[in-house]
Amino acid sequence: MNKTVLQIIRFVVLVLLQVLVINHIRLGGYVHPYIYLVFVMLLPFSTPKWQLLVLGFALGLTVDLFTGTPGLHAGATTLMAFSRPSIIKLISGNQKFENITEPNIGQLGGLWFFRYTLFLVLIHHFALFFLESFSFRLFGQVLLRILLSVPVSIFLIMMIMFIFKSEKKRE
């Protein structure tokens, strides 16, 4: 399948999954998992950096349109896209990705991918929840939301990754 088409489908499916399904999950009011960032996480390693930013911004803004919070997800996702190259460098060290075109759990291993997810989700959620409260007044409450939401988001994202992985093997 054409790579671009695959990316577009991934974009649409993830946004719809987020706004139509995940956003309706309310576990005690503090847990707000976000899985749409999988799109940015799975972009090929060869993606130009500026494209990362633009795609991240577009993804966040699309989610914003549905949640009626212009700029909120856009800001958080742009920050996440911005930090993606550094995070990859940080967790891979001297590891080389010669045959690997995009981050995927089958070739890079569960641990690598878990760390990758952990860092990016943390950055995204920190930015998102602080932007949402728009001040540091509710610091404790925001922190609690981050602490409770991050594990759920990571869990959901890892599950999605494993599903993608099994698809790859079947091909």
Added chain:
Amino acid sequence: MNNLRRFILKYHFVILFILLEVISILLLANSQRFHRNRLVNTTNDAVGKVYEWSSEVSNYFRLNNANKQLAEENAMLRQQLSVVYDTTTCTYDITKGDTLFKYIPAQVVNNSTNQVNNYIIINKGSLDGIERDMSVISTDGIVGVVTDVSRHYASIMSLLHSKCVVGVRIKQSQELASLKWETNNYRYGMVEDIPTHILLEKGDTILTSSHSYIFPEDLMVGTVEEFYPTAVDALNKAKVRFATDFATLRHVYVIKDLHKPELDSLKARLQ
């Protein structure tokens, strides 16, 4: 210039990042100041469509639940109806449930329409909480004022009374006026003090005004049947067809204004 281009090329990643973040924060700050951002409004239809599709699909999964809810709601409404339903008169008392006014249903036991001063007798009296000066309405419109009360009955001065004057309001123009019976036909009354600049047409609605002290505001009085603009008098006249059909009047409601004692004491202090 060349340096600037090289600078931008070198740091394009950071510059673009800062630019996008600034846009995001501006959008966010704007959306917090105003209720909703223009950007969101313009694309609202598309977003709404997606949500609509989604709910169309998910509604199928909720049909079972929705059925249950509707059944429960039906049961609840039936129960409420049974409260409203008057078994003695076999009518639905739609006026129940008001907090400012208490409605006492009653039946007309005697009525006349062909006298100059017509009175109506109802089957509720002081034992049922009826007092003098309470207003009486039917489901169609206003009826009259309680003038005398016995233990089990009350007499009502109907609108069809030569001394009865009701403060009314023309619904469209909000203009206040007063209504009298013309003493010849039980279907029609006359509004004689309409300011000249107010022109009415057949079918215009006349309601009670808050100035009457007897009737609650905005009750149906009747509709304009004929309008008489006058060049001689300073005021226009209109013939009004009563909403209430006094000839067939059977069920009425006596209105107990729960704020009336308060209002009366205030008026007494003013005098």
